[in-house]
Amino acid sequence: TAQTMNEHLMKILIVGDGDVGKSSFVHRYISGAFNKTYKMTVGVDFSLKVLQWSDTEKVRLQLWDIAGQERFISMTRIYYKGALGCVVMFDVTSSSSFRSCLQWKRDLDNKAMLPNGDSIPCILLANKVTRCIYCP
16 A cells, blocks of 8 residues: 655744855755855745655755845744744854844744744854864
8 A cells, every 4th residue: 555645844934144144054955055156135035845754754844044134124024924943043253143143033932933822943053164173
């Protein structure tokens, strides 16, 4: 007998200040390739990656790359709707982008929640590390 494939859709937000590398991160994860040239995200950009979770389960991962420029912040409530997780990203060479992470998390918590009323789970991601300080 053929097993039925269960599909799950997961909307994951990628947020943080402009120029911290959100688009580069998403592109690298989706395609496996690094692109040195990027144009600024206007509003939102989203990508899809399908993961074979198990023999019977597939996950469609929607990655929503949210523009970090101040003028797009008013739109975030629309973009956050239905998200199940979030990556809050900062640039290790920019202390202001790190300090902004708390504001991004507060914005998310004020505008969206999981269906059960809990906060959307987030991870904090440091980006633009040019060399490993722990590597030989």
